[in-house]
Amino acid sequence: MVGVFDLWSGLRTLGVSAGGAYAIAKFVQGPYMPWIAFVYLMGHMLISHIARELHGIPGVVDVTGAQMVMVMKVGRLGFGEFWRG
Numbered sequence: 001m002v003g004v005f006d007l008w009s010g011l012r013t014l015g016v017s018a019g020g021a022y023a024i025a026k027f028v029q030g031p032y033m034p035w036i037a038f039v040y041l042m043g044h045m046l047i048s049h050i051a052r053e054l055h056g057i058p059g060v061v062d063v064t065g066a067q068m069v070m071v072m073k074v075g076r077l078g079f080g081e082f083w084r085g
Contacts, residue, residue, distance in 0.1 A: 010063030017044050021074045037078040041071045
């Protein structure tokens with residue numbers, strides 16, 4: 001992503017999503033931790049999609065597709081950590 005398309009802002013976006021989900025998983029205890037992480041990830045992706053639609057430049061590669069895959073993977077990780085204990 002960075003080497004081919006020079007998408008440093010995309011790397012930052014994915015880092016913010018992953019870092020926020022990790023912080024929620026580490027510091028929020030209780031049965032609502034997976035749901036809080038899921039809402040955070042979906043909200044961040046929603047903001048990215050809205051920004052892409054409002055300020056999208058044709059021909060520019062964006063990272064919302066990679067962000068959607070990351071929401072599925074990291075969201076599942078949050079639920080798996082909760083149910084495993």
